[in-house]
Amino acid sequence: MSEFVYVDNSNIFIEGKRVSAVESGMAMNIYEAMENKILDNSYKIDFGRLHHFIAGENDNVIKRCVLFGSRPPPNDTLWQIARKAGFEVIVEDRNVANKEKRIDTGIVAAMTKDAYTMADKKEDTITLVAGDGDFIPCVEQLVGDGYRVEVVFWNHASSDLKDACSKFVELNPILNHLAY
8 A cells, every 4th residue: 555645835834824823813714814814924834744644654655745836045945854854846936927836737747647657546545735626626537537535734625625535634633733
């Protein structure tokens, strides 16, 4: 039994800041935090703890664990930390408007390719650590083809994505455990 893991860094990080803002009383609920762009900018995710939560004690079950994100400033050590924690890192440049591009499509492409070329649909699990609805068609396709697809994210993930996957795992209860 193997696991394939795909993480949208910006998605989990920004939404974690929103969840933390609610937990710390900066917003009454997640919808207020989203509507008013309220973030707890002191919240940071520990990649080692995230990797351990997803992979468990046995790293040997992880066949591929990929963290997708945008290129940080040159002095940022984020990707070095992620690599040390066990992630393969795929970094994309932002566009001229400083918008993140090619992250979701990169995740979808990697998940799909790996599922159909490396995964055993009877034995393996594909884990998506992201929560937006852009992933629904891919997840529906994989589940429809017999793959086990778990979504790990904050509770306010797309309800349609939660419905499409084989299992949803909520991160909210371990918000503080994932922080450093």
